[in-house]
Amino acid sequence: MRKPFVAGNWKMHGSRESISNLLNGLSAQVDAVKGVDIAVCPPALYIDFVQSQLQGSVISVGAQNMAEEPVQGAFTGEVSVEMLKDMNCSYVILGHSERRSLYGETDAQVATKVQVALDAGVTPILCVGETLAERESGVMESVIATQLDAVLEKSGIAAFERIVIAYEPVWAIGTGVTATPEQAQEVHAFIRGKLAQADAAVAEKVIIQYGGSVKPDNAVELFGQPDIDGGLIGGASLNADDFMAICKAA
Numbered sequence: 001m002r003k004p005f006v007a008g009n010w011k012m013h014g015s016r017e018s019i020s021n022l023l024n025g026l027s028a029q030v031d032a033v034k035g036v037d038i039a040v041c042p043p044a045l046y047i048d049f050v051q052s053q054l055q056g057s058v059i060s061v062g063a064q065n066m067a068e069e070p071v072q073g074a075f076t077g078e079v080s081v082e083m084l085k086d087m088n089c090s091y092v093i094l095g096h097s098e099r100r101s102l103y104g105e106t107d108a109q110v111a112t113k114v115q116v117a118l119d120a121g122v123t124p125i126l127c128v129g130e131t132l133a134e135r136e137s138g139v140m141e142s143v144i145a146t147q148l149d150a151v152l153e154k155s156g157i158a159a160f161e162r163i164v165i166a167y168e169p170v171w172a173i174g175t176g177v178t179a180t181p182e183q184a185q186e187v188h189a190f191i192r193g194k195l196a197q198a199d200a201a202v203a204e205k206v207i208i209q210y211g212g213s214v215k216p217d218n219a220v221e222l223f224g225q226p227d228i229d230g231g232l233i234g235g236a237s238l239n240a241d242d243f244m245a246i247c248k249a250a
């Protein structure tokens, strides 16, 4: 049995005041959530602040991105994996579609970051997903396979014992349009099946989150699908009641 995992991607939102309010709301409700791993991924600047507010909490903290370079050095504006470790980050989101589309991150760069995170003992949340044009032109599976192959080729199938995958159709992220449970399940099964070709036991264990306009009112059905093991939540993770309702649905 895979333990569901729900992570909140706060993107570039928040202030000390709004984050305190959000964390108070989460802390007040989190005891009611059982059998689900939970993480929040604040902007890097606030990771330390969030950690100090969450001391003793079951909620883990992750980052939204990190540098490709494994060691510190002359990389202005970047945050290294060792810094994330120093701040007790358990997870790092890698290859989010906004990083790929707005900042030009390639499959190869994402694969390098995944390996750097693994080497440091920080769990990557590897985002994969197709655009609407790719889905409509019938190349959805090959796009996702290519994204996964970059990591498989660099790190090998055994690495997926320590990787969380987030399937995030680009057309569903922040749009209010959610993949239907059937659409999402089809892709999750494709991803698990692809990994199973390399190692069935690893594929059976890997956590595959769904992300893309998950809300309290669609979470139960999505998370009820056999290959969906929780979610990566953007907009709804900024509201404590909504995020906790989504965690409960997992």
Ligand code: PEP
Binding pocket: 009, 168, 172, 173, 174, 175, 176, 211, 212, 213, 214, 232, 233, 234, 235, 236
């Ligand atoms: C995301 O940013 O990873 C995401 C899924 O966003 P939203 O839930 O807002 O669609």
